[in-house]
Each structure stands twice: as C-alpha cells, then as structure tokens.
Amino acid sequence: MPQLTPKVLGVAAATGLLILLGAWWMGPSLFGSSSGPERVFTDATVTSPSDCSDADAQETVRFDLGGRTREGRLSGCGHDQDEQVRIAVAQDATSSGSPVPVALAATAPGVSDLRRPVGLGLLVLSCASGGAYAFLLARGPRPGLVRPSAA
Template sequence: MAVRLSPVRWALVLLVVGLAGVAAAVVLWGPGDARGEVPSVEATVVAPASCGGVDAYDRVELRIGDQTRTAKLDGCGHRQDEVIAVVAPADTSGDFTVQVAESAPAAVSFKIRLAAMLTCLSGLAGGLYAHLLGRRSQATASADAAKELQDVVTPEVKP
C-alpha cells in the first residue's frame, strides 16, 4: 500500500526539483572565467635558483611587446638557457613575477560544468527516489503493524 501525496505536496516537490534545475542551469551557463585561454610567452632561464633557498625563484628573460625584460619565475630548479612557456601578469611595470604556463589557472570548460550539473541533478533525483522509497516502506510497515494489531484485538473465531 503506497502513501499518496496530496497535490500540494507534489507541487512543492516539483517546485524544489525545478528550482534546483534552474539553479544548476544558471551555474552552468552563468558567467565563467572571462580569461578563457591564457596567452603564454616564451622565456629563457638566465639565472637558475636552488629550490632549497629562501629566495627560490629562477630569473627569466622574456620579450613583452618590443622590449626584452627580466622577471622572477614562480618556480625553481630549471637549467640555464632552458626555454619555458610562461604567463606574464597584466601589469609588467617594475619588478614582476611570471608563472609557468602549465601551472597557471585557466577557465573551467563547458564539459566540466555540464558534468557537474548532471552529477548534481542525478544526486537530487536519487535522493528524491530514496525519500519516496523510504516513505513507501514506512507506510507498508505501519499497514502491517495495524493489521497485526487488528488480529490481536479481534481474533478470528473458528467454528
């Protein structure tokens, strides 16, 4: 015997599921990282640094526009004259630090956001299904208990 939900409760359940879907869609198609692909520049290591020291930054030489600049590399242990792809900050005036291009944060791709949304929606659907199964088993158990109680109170009379 299944428990019937009233139309108001079904409307609330569907409202919650719908709002969760809309929220997931907003997260999926909402504003992402505006940078997209990070432009990289090739840099040459001019002064390698040991990774054990306090100032463990290699010095690199890179070309920005028509100028050749020297900057600190946020890393250590590279070889002299090694060419590395780096990402320079927007403000390159004065002394600045560059990152190795492979370690620079990039935008989250559409496929990853889609997978996250579908995972959340499937978890929500599974939770709702488990809730409905739990209510069904509670109703079955209470119906069985009521039948047993009725059998105890009014035993069958055999002729």
C-alpha cells in the first residue's frame, strides 16, 4: 500500500482547490445556462390574495413598470391584501389587458445573493470531510489502539 505523505496529500488538496476555483469561475453556466428572458425586479402590492388550500393558487398583484401600472399573476399563496412583495417580471413583458405572469424575486434565477457562495462553501466542507474520511480509511487501524471487547 502506498504511503500517504504530506506531498501526496498536498497535491490532492491543491487539485481539489483548483476544481473548486474552476467551478466558481464558470458560474451558473457550469450546471446549465439560464437562457430565459432578462428580468426586472420591482415592488408590487397584492390586490387579490389566494388561500393556500387551493390546488393551483394564484394571486393578483399590481406594480409599476415603465411608468405604467400593470397587473400580474403570481403563482403562490398566503399573502395578505395590500401586502408589499418583491417580484421579478420579464423585461419584455407586455400587458394586453391580461395579467402578466410574475415570480417572487427570491425565487428568480440569478447569482446576486449569497446562495452561490454558501453553496460553494458547503461543497468545500463536503470535499474536505470526504478527503479526511478517505485518509482515515487508507491509513487503517493505528497500532496500539485497544478495541473494546464484545462481552
């Protein structure tokens, strides 16, 4: 069995860091491109709330976009009448009398918040713990350790 020297462990750690830096640099396109329409974030007021017991709950919201007041259809529930919510609207959304489909801003795709760095940090921790576990398995039992007997 080959020896796990500090040099071997250093090469493994450096390779892991390079992979993580590559994943960070590639960004969202690493796991698929977000080729959807560009979104505009704005505040909206809930005008017609929906009960969460409805199977296909949709709420109606009112918001200003491009100097015009528009209505939007939000797939969701549980908001109160006249509650302020932050929404994402497709930049090329046109209102032809019918409500424009909108989404909550927190659920819109993007990398402008802390989710991606936290996710990559958790990836680092999982890689480190997996490497430590593999090291302990490869090292084998330590001589001189007393094992409890199965009495």
